[in-house]
Amino acid sequence: MINRRALLGAGAMLPLAAQAAAPFANTPAPGWYRFRWGDFEATVVSDGTLPLGEPAGGFPTSPPGEARQLLESAFLRPDNVLLEQNCLVLNTGRQLILFDTGMGDSMGPASQMFGPTTGKLLANLRAAGIDPAAIDMVVLTHPHCDHCWALVDAQGRRNFPNAQVALSEVDLRYWTDANNKRGPEFMGAFIDGATKNLNAYRDRLVMVRDEQEVVPGVTALFAPGHTLGHHVYAITSQGRTMINSGDLAHHHVLLLRRPMWEFAYDTDPALSARTRTRMLDRVATDGHAMISYHFPWPGLGHVTKEGQGFAWHQAPMNVTTVG
Template sequence: MPDITRRFLIGAATATATLPLLPPGLARAAAPMQNKLPPAWHRFKIGEFEATIVSDGNLPLGKPEPAFPASPPDQIRQLLTSNFLDPQTATLEQNALILNTGRQLILFDTGMGESMGAASKMFGPTTGKLLDNMRAAGIQPEQIDLVVLTHAHCDHCWALVDANGNRNFPNAQVAISEVDLKFWTDDSNKRGPDFMVPFIDGAKKNLSAYRDRMVMVRNEQPVIPGVTAISVPGHTLGHTVYAITSGNTTVVNTGDMAHHHILLLRQPLWEFAYDTDPKLSAQSRSRMLDRLATDKHAIISYHFPWPGLGHVTKEGSGYAWMPTPMNVTTL
């Protein structure tokens, strides 16, 4: 037995032998289990802007193989297990950004919400936390001036309204690509995968409540000063990411450019089941990852591990995720 191990065992045994016995009847582990998570929000600076990421809760996909239907199952399992992730289930986060420019308060994506009743829980009961976490972060929904959507999927726009169709952000405009607005409010697109019907019904309900206050975003054009739209199509045909610049700092809010921080970075050309055009999505993702790794800009990813803030770097034929260390003194 190595000497260091022997010394540790002897020391532990001696310490145990000298511990005083608790008096009879004294409570042991009497504190109840809390069984609930604290509010999830994280605040930091982007130049002179104040940024707050709030969680809509995690989004379980279940077994990963159906989500990546064209990928070899053994490679999926190997990538997950070698990174200490459960190969039996894939769980995504939902990290929504709120940006305070000093003149406007902007929310990027809304989370799942409760507007579609039972369909709002199609991924389980852990979604729909955005409004509560906003309030915990000291931000009220009526303070939002502009909701900027990366795209019109359920987990990004279904909290625009409540279950009764009332606007959750009564003073806000909504910015979205015209391509996504048209596609996801067109009943003729209810074909293909089963999820298309609720996805379109949900988008119609949520977006129609803001039809008189829509802003159409355009590729490489500013949405507001300091926020520029960049078209990254494929996940949806109008999927858009946003470069946020203040002073000498740029952070790119990448939306659903890549859903998984291991699988779709190590294998950027893999296809994802919820992509409208999987091959176009893979090509767009690969190009954007190369651009981000080259420019070395920080990114905020909607679905990467909480709070989704970090960098991507080249690694072999793919990329690696470098999360930014959490620091309570970042402001």
């Protein structure tokens, strides 16, 4: 039993700040960021962080130790390469477009092959006030797990019931063909997942080609290598262009400083490296903005040429507040 008089006496002596420690909030901020792009409204919505593990595994042609060194010099942890998953929602004023879907939960335990921090797109879409049923088109850069596995839910039902799905015919054929289950171990799961997710939209697929305007203001650009039909998308309004670069480069330090390094999940790693170098060179020369799926949240910035490679300049986020 606490002596009431002693307590009052002690309390009178204490400064205000010592009355109670504020508890930690432990509530994450919603994973979305909204900005204007000319006549368009853009919202980047996170699917969560994707950990790749030791850099030597993800970048097999990197000289021993060099990837760790580059990470450390950029104040990043050297033992686990962390990628973001930045899905872009574009409201053109006429249509609502979602670029890539994140991992989802359609493939059961395989949906967490990169751990439990992925698969957050739908929750963050809702937090951003975007109804999945309002999406008119899902545009895919390519149908890998972290880009298309949230097209359907675990029961195979469409998460975007009113959406068409746009991707290249090359990727559609390749990633739904069971004969391609060879090579690296992940190929089986990748093909099963793409097949389940894309089959649910078979009656509403749109095939994209190089230089094709997918919707007004959004042009597909063939960027092969990571997958054989990988496309990036140029988004232009009021004369300003940003390149939605998908998986042209997976890491803002490793593959910009060393664009010719190969990446473990590339279908044709040498072609991927050549495409990356050529297209980043063009983005840097043209001075276009870039929004990258796997770069630090929310993935928006610019590229410049630097040494034998490139440098990433993250755009400052505009502060917008309630009240």
